[in-house]
Amino acid sequence: MKKTIFLIPIFLIFVAIPNTQSSSEGILIFAGSASKPPTEEVVRVFQKKTGIHVDVIFGGSGFVLSQMKK
Numbered sequence: 001m002k003k004t005i006f007l008i009p010i011f012l013i014f015v016a017i018p019n020t021q022s023s024s025e026g027i028l029i030f031a032g033s034a035s036k037p038p039t040e041e042v043v044r045v046f047q048k049k050t051g052i053h054v055d056v057i058f059g060g061s062g063f064v065l066s067q068m069k070k
Helices: 002-015 033-050 061-069
Strands: 026-032 053-059
Touching: 026 033, 026 061, 033 053, 053 061
Parallel strands: 026 053
Antiparallel strands: none
């Protein structure tokens, strides 16, 4: 049940993305390692539904922050 509750907010973020993007564009997500399993599931469903490629960078907060600043 907790997995479903967690996935709903993430899924709603993806649904809010306009469908005007072409499949050649992509999305880059920075996410904490603790959220890896549910994030990978949402990404899989999103890519299948939209055809938009999603790259995810997982890591601890310090690592993710340093990658965002690059």
